[in-house]
Amino acid sequence: MSKDRISIKDVSALAGVSAATVSNVFSGRKPVNRDLQERVRKAASQLGYLPDRAASQLRSGRTNVVAVLVPDLTDTFFATIVTRFEALAQADGYDVIVASSRDTPAIEASRLEALLAFRPAGMIAVPCSNEVPEALAAEAQRMPVVLVDRVALPCTVADTVTIDNRDAGAVAARHLVEHGHRDIVLAASRMSMSPIEERVQSAADHILRETGRHATILELGTNVDEGTAIFARWLERHDVPDAVLASTNVTTLSVLSTFAAFRIAIPDRVSMIAFDDDAWMRARNTGLTAIRQPVEEIAEAAWDRLRLRMREGVSTPPVSIVMNAGLVVRSSVGQRIPETAALALRASPRPAPASAAADEPLH
Amino acid sequence: MSKDRISIKDVSALAGVSAATVSNVFSGRKPVNRDLQERVRKAASQLGYLPDRAASQLRSGRTNVVAVLVPDLTDTFFATIVTRFEALAQADGYDVIVASSRDTPAIEASRLEALLAFRPAGMIAVPCSNEVPEALAAEAQRMPVVLVDRVALPCTVADTVTIDNRDAGAVAARHLVEHGHRDIVLAASRMSMSPIEERVQSAADHILRETGRHATILELGTNVDEGTAIFARWLERHDVPDAVLASTNVTTLSVLSTFAAFRIAIPDRVSMIAFDDDAWMRARNTGLTAIRQPVEEIAEAAWDRLRLRMREGVSTPPVSIVMNAGLVVRSSVGQRIPETAALALRASPRPAPASAAADEPLH
DNA sequence: CTGAAAGCGCTAACAG
DNA sequence: CTGTTAGCGCTTTCAG
Numbered sequence: 001m002s003k004d005r006i007s008i009k010d011v012s013a014l015a016g017v018s019a020a021t022v023s024n025v026f027s028g029r030k031p032v033n034r035d036l037q038e039r040v041r042k043a044a045s046q047l048g049y050l051p052d053r054a055a056s057q058l059r060s061g062r063t064n065v066v067a068v069l070v071p072d073l074t075d076t077f078f079a080t081i082v083t084r085f086e087a088l089a090q091a092d093g094y095d096v097i098v099a100s101s102r103d104t105p106a107i108e109a110s111r112l113e114a115l116l117a118f119r120p121a122g123m124i125a126v127p128c129s130n131e132v133p134e135a136l137a138a139e140a141q142r143m144p145v146v147l148v149d150r151v152a153l154p155c156t157v158a159d160t161v162t163i164d165n166r167d168a169g170a171v172a173a174r175h176l177v178e179h180g181h182r183d184i185v186l187a188a189s190r191m192s193m194s195p196i197e198e199r200v201q202s203a204a205d206h207i208l209r210e211t212g213r214h215a216t217i218l219e220l221g222t223n224v225d226e227g228t229a230i231f232a233r234w235l236e237r238h239d240v241p242d243a244v245l246a247s248t249n250v251t252t253l254s255v256l257s258t259f260a261a262f263r264i265a266i267p268d269r270v271s272m273i274a275f276d277d278d279a280w281m282r283a284r285n286t287g288l289t290a291i292r293q294p295v296e297e298i299a300e301a302a303w304d305r306l307r308l309r310m311r312e313g314v315s316t317p318p319v320s321i322v323m324n325a326g327l328v329v330r331s332s333v334g335q336r337i338p339e340t341a342a343l344a345l346r347a348s349p350r351p352a353p354a355s356a357a358a359d360e361p362l363h
Numbered sequence: 364m365s366k367d368r369i370s371i372k373d374v375s376a377l378a379g380v381s382a383a384t385v386s387n388v389f390s391g392r393k394p395v396n397r398d399l400q401e402r403v404r405k406a407a408s409q410l411g412y413l414p415d416r417a418a419s420q421l422r423s424g425r426t427n428v429v430a431v432l433v434p435d436l437t438d439t440f441f442a443t444i445v446t447r448f449e450a451l452a453q454a455d456g457y458d459v460i461v462a463s464s465r466d467t468p469a470i471e472a473s474r475l476e477a478l479l480a481f482r483p484a485g486m487i488a489v490p491c492s493n494e495v496p497e498a499l500a501a502e503a504q505r506m507p508v509v510l511v512d513r514v515a516l517p518c519t520v521a522d523t524v525t526i527d528n529r530d531a532g533a534v535a536a537r538h539l540v541e542h543g544h545r546d547i548v549l550a551a552s553r554m555s556m557s558p559i560e561e562r563v564q565s566a567a568d569h570i571l572r573e574t575g576r577h578a579t580i581l582e583l584g585t586n587v588d589e590g591t592a593i594f595a596r597w598l599e600r601h602d603v604p605d606a607v608l609a610s611t612n613v614t615t616l617s618v619l620s621t622f623a624a625f626r627i628a629i630p631d632r633v634s635m636i637a638f639d640d641d642a643w644m645r646a647r648n649t650g651l652t653a654i655r656q657p658v659e660e661i662a663e664a665a666w667d668r669l670r671l672r673m674r675e676g677v678s679t680p681p682v683s684i685v686m687n688a689g690l691v692v693r694s695s696v697g698q699r700i701p702e703t704a705a706l707a708l709r710a711s712p713r714p715a716p717a718s719a720a721a722d723e724p725l726h
Numbered sequence: 727c728t729g730a731a732a733g734c735g736c737t738a739a740c741a742g
Numbered sequence: 743c744t745g746t747t748a749g750c751g752c753t754t755t756c757a758g
Contacts, residue, residue: 005482007751018729023753033727048501053480054417054426055751058734062753063417073446079437086436086463090470095477098461100449107453114458117416119368138411224642256646265648279587280643283619285628370735381745386737396743418735421750 015043067115071128084299144309152194168325169202180336181242187251227254243271267334287330378406430478447662507672515557531688532565543699544605550614590617606634630697650693
């Protein structure tokens with residue numbers, strides 16, 4: 001352990017070549033004689049040489065680093081996206097640096113600065129609020145940026161990859177209504193985040209249109225424990241609804257925790273549609289019916305887009321990619337007889353013109 | 364968007380000072396006149412200047428970057444550790460770069476190289492196998508390294524932070540045995556990983572000592588779906604055991620998924636002890652009794668250690684920190700009458716000398 | 727194909 | 743306290 005760091009000069013000296021040749025061997029940017037290559041590589045591995053990115057980047061102006069910024073790494077949705085990115089980036093010869101904003105705009109700004117100081121070749125960001133951070137918007141004019149998930153469309157700042165949130169909300173609402181549910185709670189995280197607003201509002205609209213009833217919208221925040229507390233407080237003061245539709249995997253956990261604490265059975269007493277499709281949702285006796293976002297595909301689309309931009313520049317106008325979420329039906333949504341149908345049944349000997357679904361319990 | 368990048372010179376020119384002064388304003392390493400500070404800051408923000416780490420690091424030899432390497436970012440245990448690190452590091456003025464080895468030694472080696480090429484000030488690593496990667500062991504002699512979780516003790520390479528895995532296994536086994544369980548399956552991920560081996564072997568030893576029965580050890584791997592398939596295949600050919608003890612949060616998910624698929628009720632038909640204490644374990648009607656690792660404390664201990672080393676160097680011998688896991692009792696472990704006690708009960712009118720716990724069903 | 731020399735943006739050292 | 747100068751390790755000329 002004599003010298004502090006092994007540099008390209010140590011290698012070139014040992015191999016008896018110039019530093020430039022060593023550089024060319026490692027970067028592969030210029031052809032090098034086979035024999036020399038071998039000598040250089042041997043010397044390098046003998047010394048444990050690893051090129052210094054700082055120096056390389058400084059001189060060349062190029063870098064193979066892409067940055068990823070997400071609101072929360074402990075949220076499986078984001079963790080999965082990051083993991084997939086990293087694999088894709090690595091396959092294309094890029095290294096990924098990751099930062100988490102812990103859902104706080106101030107932290108987001110600071111993490112963003114930290115990432116930008118690396119002068120990455122590109123960046124994929126899931127903003128923590130609706131506002132694209134100023135620094136990011138500015139940077140997006142020179143550096144490729146792809147915005148994912150938490151974005152209000154249309155977005156003029158950068159390319160985006162999102163799901164069709166209105167459709168997701170409507171599909172879930174329809175499923176609930178078709179199963180006879182009328183008194184429905186929509187568990188939002190924060191309505192100020194536009195994808196959430198879209199999911200929830202579109203579900204509410206559908207419910208109102210189909211049943212004439214107003215859904216109850218509850219904001220449970222982006223943290224499980226906080227959301228559990230809020231929902232518990234609400235439940236203490238209200239009747240158990242027919243069904244709950246979660247708008248986020250975190251709200252899903254909050255709602256389920258509360259029901260567990262209150263020993264409210266799913267789907268016997270209340271139906272539930274979860275958001276996102278995590279492993280634990282399958283690991284239960286009554287599997288959760290859930291809106292599944294195509295996480296991997298989202299990550300892939302974002303990476304494709306970023307790679308394209310890194311190759312072709314940011315001069316052409318931003319593109320918005322919208323993917324579709326699907327409903328995975330398992331067993332957390334039960335069949336209810338809606339009041340109107342039940343009244344009709346009691347009032348007349350003939351079956352009322354209720355939906356086929358609502359008839360089922362009579363068989 | 365005329366110039367490509369704003370450099371320190373642009374700022375110094377606009378502010379009418381030297382580059383060194385701008386540097387001192389931002390690094391705070393030398394005092395600068397108030398007025399000048401202000402002028403510099405104004406010029407900088409006006410230009411959108413962000414110091415270039417590559418250049419800074421190259422010249423100064425210092426860096427405020429620490430690297431974190433984990434086997435899997437989608438595993439909540441690791442994700443939580445990373446998140447906590449990042450918060451702590453940030454509070455101390457460090458930036459974190461993260462990489463995931465996806466539980467594959469080859470990827471681990473490549474990610475490790477990528478991280479080391481940043482020349483970080485220190486590194487926290489959760490190796491994916493028992494073997495500390497060669498490159499890391501070598502690096503640990505000059506750069507502070509803290510190894511977490513997946514480490515075989517004693518470790519001569521670097522400081523370590525782990526839990527007392529033998530104790531964790533024994534505590535869980537005792538809980539099961541005390542509740543009258545005899546036919547017990549130990550769900551390992553891979554016995555070749557020494558913490559797992561310790562947890563599982565120590566549980567097996569305890570069970571053998573207390574009941575004279577050999578526990579069944581099953582290796583379910585480090586992936587939920589794979590583990591589910593393996594356990595399902597096993598269940599098709601064997602009786603449902605009295606209880607299952609998981610050694611990992613991933614094996615927990617595999618086991619639960621299988622039980623759900625087979626509609627085997629917990630704890631009526633089989634008891635279960637989970638590993639790690641994730642939010643979803645509380646979000647069920649029968650909450651999971653679980654071994655809880657003190658995740659946050661592990662992260663904090665590792666960070667403290669790393670910070671100390673970054674301050675004081677790596678010359679003093681490695682230190683091993685061992686923390687304690689605890690058993691969180693919820694409702695997934697039921698009461699069984701062990702055969703021996705049951706036989707004794709049937710054979711004699713007097714209560715057999717069974718444990719108090721085993722008597723409970725008779726009340 | 728290889729080597730010598732210059733310089734990326736920044737900060738250490740020293741002079742003022 | 744501020745400016746000047748040199749050079750970190752690499753890659754890029756450009757000459758051989």
